[in-house]
Amino acid sequence: MDMSYSGIMARKKEILRRTTGIDYEKFETSPIAFDYEGLMNSCEYSLEDAQRVLEETGVGKTPLVELKNITKLVRSTSPPGKGGRIFIKDEAANPSGSFKDRRTALSVYHAKKLGYKGVVTASSGNYGAAVASQAAKRGLKTIILQEVYDSRKVGQPEILEKTRACEAYGAEVWQLTVGPELFYIMLRVLEETGFFSASLYIPTGITGIETLGYELAQQTFEREGRFPDMVAVTHAGGGNVTGTARGLKKAGSHDTVVVGVSVDLRGLHMASDLDFNRKSFTTGHTGFGIPFLTWPDRTDVPRNCARGLRYLDRYVLISQGEVFYTTELLAKLEGMERGPAGNTSLAGAISLARELDRDQILVVQETEYTAAGKLPSSQLTFAKANGIELRRGNPKENVPGKTIVIPESVDQIEVEEFDIEKIRYSYIEHVMKMTDGHVPIQEDIVFLAEDSKSSFDFVRETMKSLNVKAAS
Amino acid sequence: MADAKRGELVQIHKIILEPDQRPDGLPSPTKSVPYECWIKGFLIDEEANIGDDVKIETFIGREISGTLYQANPTYDHNFGEPQKELLSIGNEVKKALEKSQNDNEEKI
Numbered sequence: 001m002d003m004s005y006s007g008i009m010a011r012k013k014e015i016l017r018r019t020t021g022i023d024y025e026k027f028e029t030s031p032i033a034f035d036y037e038g039l040m041n042s043c044e045y046s047l048e049d050a051q052r053v054l055e056e057t058g059v060g061k062t063p064l065v066e067l068k069n070i071t072k073l074v075r076s077t078s079p080p081g082k083g084g085r086i087f088i089k090d091e092a093a094n095p096s097g098s099f100k101d102r103r104t105a106l107s108v109y110h111a112k113k114l115g116y117k118g119v120v121t122a123s124s125g126n127y128g129a130a131v132a133s134q135a136a137k138r139g140l141k142t143i144i145l146q147e148v149y150d151s152r153k154v155g156q157p158e159i160l161e162k163t164r165a166c167e168a169y170g171a172e173v174w175q176l177t178v179g180p181e182l183f184y185i186m187l188r189v190l191e192e193t194g195f196f197s198a199s200l201y202i203p204t205g206i207t208g209i210e211t212l213g214y215e216l217a218q219q220t221f222e223r224e225g226r227f228p229d230m231v232a233v234t235h236a237g238g239g240n241v242t243g244t245a246r247g248l249k250k251a252g253s254h255d256t257v258v259v260g261v262s263v264d265l266r267g268l269h270m271a272s273d274l275d276f277n278r279k280s281f282t283t284g285h286t287g288f289g290i291p292f293l294t295w296p297d298r299t300d301v302p303r304n305c306a307r308g309l310r311y312l313d314r315y316v317l318i319s320q321g322e323v324f325y326t327t328e329l330l331a332k333l334e335g336m337e338r339g340p341a342g343n344t345s346l347a348g349a350i351s352l353a354r355e356l357d358r359d360q361i362l363v364v365q366e367t368e369y370t371a372a373g374k375l376p377s378s379q380l381t382f383a384k385a386n387g388i389e390l391r392r393g394n395p396k397e398n399v400p401g402k403t404i405v406i407p408e409s410v411d412q413i414e415v416e417e418f419d420i421e422k423i424r425y426s427y428i429e430h431v432m433k434m435t436d437g438h439v440p441i442q443e444d445i446v447f448l449a450e451d452s453k454s455s456f457d458f459v460r461e462t463m464k465s466l467n468v469k470a471a472s
Numbered sequence: 473m474a475d476a477k478r479g480e481l482v483q484i485h486k487i488i489l490e491p492d493q494r495p496d497g498l499p500s501p502t503k504s505v506p507y508e509c510w511i512k513g514f515l516i517d518e519e520a521n522i523g524d525d526v527k528i529e530t531f532i533g534r535e536i537s538g539t540l541y542q543a544n545p546t547y548d549h550n551f552g553e554p555q556k557e558l559l560s561i562g563n564e565v566k567k568a569l570e571k572s573q574n575d576n577e578e579k580i
Contacts, residue, residue, distance in 0.1 A: 073568060076571075076572030149510075157552070160547065172513070172530035177505070178502055179494065181494065185509075271498060328562060332562035378549065381553045
């Protein structure tokens with residue numbers, strides 16, 4: 001058997017069909033369009049089924065906490081009458097310490113039901129630990145593939161902590177150097193073991209997160225008699241946004257504005273051995289956030305069920321320094337010491353709440369656990385050791401890979417609005433490039449309008465400006 | 473004395489792809505170095521020294537071979553050093569909160 005890079009990649013489709021149990025081709029209706037809801041329903045778990053499965057392993061039903069002191073502080077820096085109430089969903093209360101337990105609980109249950117002996121996933125973050133934790137509870141074996149080191153064998157403290165957590169849950173961990181070959185090695189391990197591919201992007205992963213959107217809508221309604229006016233979601237690969245937004249809708253919270261928040265790391269190359277350790281955030285940043293919106297199907301499965309652009313109303317960016325500052329606020333004013341990466345959406349929310357009226361409600365939908373390696377002091381010690389300048393000042397002076405500026409006061413926390421219309425345009429442009437030679441049919445236009453949360457007119461206009469002719 | 477004995481926790485190193493086996497299109501700093509991997513497990517060989525070709529049994533009972541990299545590998549990530557840029561934030565924001573409460577009371 002050919003185990004070379006090209007040899008394994010040539011068997012990709014067959015390996016994934018066997019190890020996800022999903023025949024993706026069944027849902028393809030053209031090179032562009034596919035039956036998204038059909039794929040989502042293919043695993044045949046309803047939201048109620050997901051809730052039951054999650055409860056079995058102690059996942060979900062996390063507290064919704066009002067951040068009264070942070071809200072007061074935000075109001076003191078807001079225009080008169082402004083400063084919405086900020087609530088946070090304390091997802092750190094899940095078994096492995098993050099919302100990723102929801103993302104994997106149903107997938108691991110499904111793998112066991114289908115008779116797989118183990119699960120494999122590629123993750124350097126909380127997801128890997130969540131898979132290992134859920135698999136431990138269900139009696140399955142786990143292999144986690146992590147991108148950990150640059151070529152000097154220097155690794156981010158946050159990822160080293162993730163290695164430790166996965167091994168604590170009994171997983172076999174492959175600590176790899178920087179490179180997109182992570183996908184190659186994943187396919188190789190899947191083929192060798194015949195384990196289940198617990199990808200982040202399969203239907204069961206997204207259905208699991210729907211419980212989060214549903215739960216926070218219900219909790220807010222029960223307590224306050226209204227649904228959240230806005231939900232801030234840390235955005236990376238799109239699963240958090242997709243699942244949360246779908247769950248909100250299922251709860252009947254149709255008018256909630258869903259805002260994606262990413263840490264601004266524009267300018268750093270994610271596959272570069274040199275840039276790898278020049279960032280302090282390993283997820284929730286633009287290095288995943290933007291490419292996954294403009295081309296969601298870049299994943300380890302043929303069709304990605306995490307489709308952020310379908311659900312985002314707004315997309316905003318925040319700097320690393322603002323997130324570290326916010327992490328301090330949460331600990332010192334609210335008594336909640338949580339991991340910095342999970343506070344990305346909270347940092348965004350401080351700025352977004354100023355736009356809301358005082359009786360309006362903004363829910364930040366996650367926190368994550370903190371530990372050695374996963375806190376501002378360790379991440380900033382590492383940043384300095386890698387040549388990053390750290391200082392107090394105006395966060396607008398942050399330069400990804402060069403300078404981290406910690407705000408001097410809370411009024412300096414301000415998101416940058418990313419033009420979502422531009423993302424919609426580049427998504428359609430990307431689709432056209434990837435399917436060059438295929439003449440788009442009416443079904444494709446309907447699909448693209450849905451998939452980009454735009455309109456038939458927007459898709460047609462974009463195609464026109466790209467000189468793409470649709471079938472008449 | 474050998475660096476590790478049968479049954480002890482060790483870490484092995486493997487080169488997965490040499491630079492010329494890596495796919496095209498990678499940024500040059502990445503393409504110019506090998507794609508490497510480290511895995512932990514229990515030593516299967518009777519005894520071995522760093523740099524020897526060995527076999528390990530991983531935490532899930534799989535057998536994997538590689539070069540012995542480290543015996544009794546330790547997690548050495550930590551809480552970092554105190555950062556002066558962060559240390560004063562707590563008191564600053566508590567003061568700001570107090571001030572905003574006083575301002576509010578004056579208005580009432």
